[in-house]
């Protein structure tokens with residue numbers, strides 16, 4: 001399953017920034033998902049929750065920012081949101097377009113609690 005490896009990847013990225021001993025303080029992982037990234041959000045959320053269960057990250061929630069698929073048109077110089085994967089300009093029908101957004105799949109932020117004072 002595609003989403004399972006993506007969820008694992010997200011968790012690996014978190015692990016690069018937060019050492020295992022501090023991972024139980026991770027509250028929120030924000031992921032930016034483009035409409036064309038080929039990810040089923042529900043499935044990704046399910047896999048993420050399944051993987052972090054019984055790990056120090058179990059307290060974390062994943063938040064997804066959805067980015068629409070947009071193309072910039074070189075014929076009419078306008079940028080518009082369109083159906084994911086359709087690179088025709090919806091305004092003038094030109095094929096002379098450039099994909100501006102919608103292919104994102106990235107971890108954009110981590111929210112980590114401060115250590116509890118006095119706790120080791």
Ligand SMILES: [Zn+2]
Nearest residue numbers: 073076089092
């Ligand atoms: Zn156009």
